[in-house]
Amino acid sequence: MRFELTTDQRDFAASLDALLSAADTVAAARSWAAGDHAPGLALWERLAEQGLTMLATEATPVELCVAFEALGRHAVPGPWVEAAAYLPVALGREVEGVATVAAPGTTTALDADVAAEVYAADGSALRSATAGAVEASVDRARHLVEVTPGDPVEAGGDLAAAYDLAVLATAAQLLGAGERVLADAVTYVKQRKQFGREIGSYQAIKHKLADIRIALDFARPLVYGAALDPTPRSVSAAKVACADAAYLASRTGLQVHGAIGYTQEFDLSVWITKIRALVTAWGTPAAHRARILDSLVGSA
Template sequence: MRFGLTAEQTAFAASLHDLLSTTDDWPKLAELGVTALGIPEKHDGLGASPVDLVVAFEALGHHGVPGPWTDTVAVLPALLDDPVLASVASGETRASVVFAPHVPYALDADTADLRVLVDGKRLRTFTPGASLSSVDPSRRLFEVVPGEDLGPALDPARAFDLGVLATAAQLLGAGNWLLSTSVAYAGQRRQYGREIGKYQAVKHLLADVVTALELARPLLHGAAVTLAPEDVSAAKVACGDAALLAARTGLQVHGAIGYTAEHPLGRRLLRVRALTTAWGTAAVHRRRVLAAVG
């Protein structure tokens, strides 16, 4: 099967990158249709496909956009069929979703308009408890105090896989940002009278990152087409491994400056560390793949 993005999806990605190069404002992204992607048309959404979600979340990951995007845009529409989704589509409502055991803490629950706890096949409200520290300072996590029952969940299995898929797409986007930043820096930083990007060893390091990212991309897009659990898990592992390789290589290329809080590389490294364990660790997803093929 030969997979390629449509002209509309390519144009959408370009529009997102243009916008995100100047702002990551939630209302501006809502105007572009990001918040309406997963919402059915009957609730004023776009009824977009998982591939469209992947396109959007790769751009969000590339630019390091903070906020509960996965919870609100990818996961929530698969959990309930309710008029509140219209306000999600318009960008007025943001959600925080807890999906134990793999998502035990609530992201940005203190500012979320809608808080949903997936309890088996049912939904419950929750209130945020104690705040927790995250390896990524932009991710504000909270313990959960369960509340009242909201009724049955629409499709919790699909919701979880969409959360995993969106996280994998963000990792791929972050990995590509790290690669492009490292390539640019390697063309500027000079040692022994020449740019370090001209040394064969550095070229090999960067080439390994290119290979890992390009091999992860078809797994991600294929998983968006099939939405089979084993495909989604394989994509999460591949995108996570590729992003971590891009992070390690970025540090090698940048040297000590990459560790500083002032440099954007350091912030992106922390985001990758956090996302690799979000919505299931690599071990969890490797077990899902093994169970499927075994």
């Protein structure tokens, strides 16, 4: 089976990429990390006007993946998975403004300090929640806030389907972030010279970058295959593959950049720390591997 985006989907991806490329998303992410949410909220409004908050209820999971891949590629800050993937399906309606939720099995909600609506999900019910103390995250632009669950809210949606869509959106974000790190690494190795040669001309580095390309290319069909048929097994497989591929990209990207890659001032750090945080967001790789195994054993 060969899957290709439709013309409308490709145009949607191109328009998002153009908007985000002109928006200085790195500056917005750095401001968000420092507690200045104004640039990020302005970008949130622009993306909402493009329909990103309506995709979960008004479009297919394919369009949602297209959007979240772009969000990952440009390191857009904010609780997008929570507000644009999970909550619309869980509540059965589009969410107005910034909203967030503590995922099942967790006690923290992403960016609850700036969200107008805060919820907590325990797998069987969706509850209103009160924000508390902010915890540190490896990604400085991800503010994890302790929440106290309250009373159940009327949720006309499907919590299980909402969880799977959030997992799929996170996988697409990882795919986009991995693609960005690879692109930046390829650009850098063509510029950086050592012993009179571009370091990208050395086979050892070519092989490392080729391994990333292969991993991302193998992960992409799993994402869009899961978008066409979002079963628990398919979305977990997509999350595992994208987490592994993006993490490989971050490690190799850091290595080929050398000492400069370790600095917070260098833009590469924005994607490296985001990838590390997203790897365990909405389920760890171990949890999703166990979920895949359970589905296979159960169907045997």
